[in-house]
Amino acid sequence: MGCVSPDGKPSESGRKLLLAARDYRTMDEIAEETKLPLFRVRSGLRDLTEAGYLKEEGGKYRLTDSGREALKKAGVVF
Structure with a gap:
């Protein structure tokens, strides 16, 4: 799960x-909100x-x- 694409933009999982x-x-x-495993969240947050x-x-x-x-x-509204 790469959270930052090669062009420097956040990937879908990064977003x-x-x-x-x-x-x-x-x-x-x-991790709880995204339902992703903690090891993936840890590496994604680092990236x-x-x-x-x-x-x-x-x-x-x-x-x-x-x-x-x-x-x-990316068109994400929050």
Whole structure:
């Protein structure tokens, strides 16, 4: 499950994780909401954070402005 495509855009699974992180959420909360295994969520959050779409603070993740913009460009309404 690659969460960031080679062109730097979030993949479908990446967008799912971004949407789940629209508010400050822990990795476990994101896994519960997305119904994805924790190991997939962990690697996806790492990829999305490295790409600048998420920010991790105190064990919780949130969307950055870049993450919000990527969701808007993909037509995701939240």
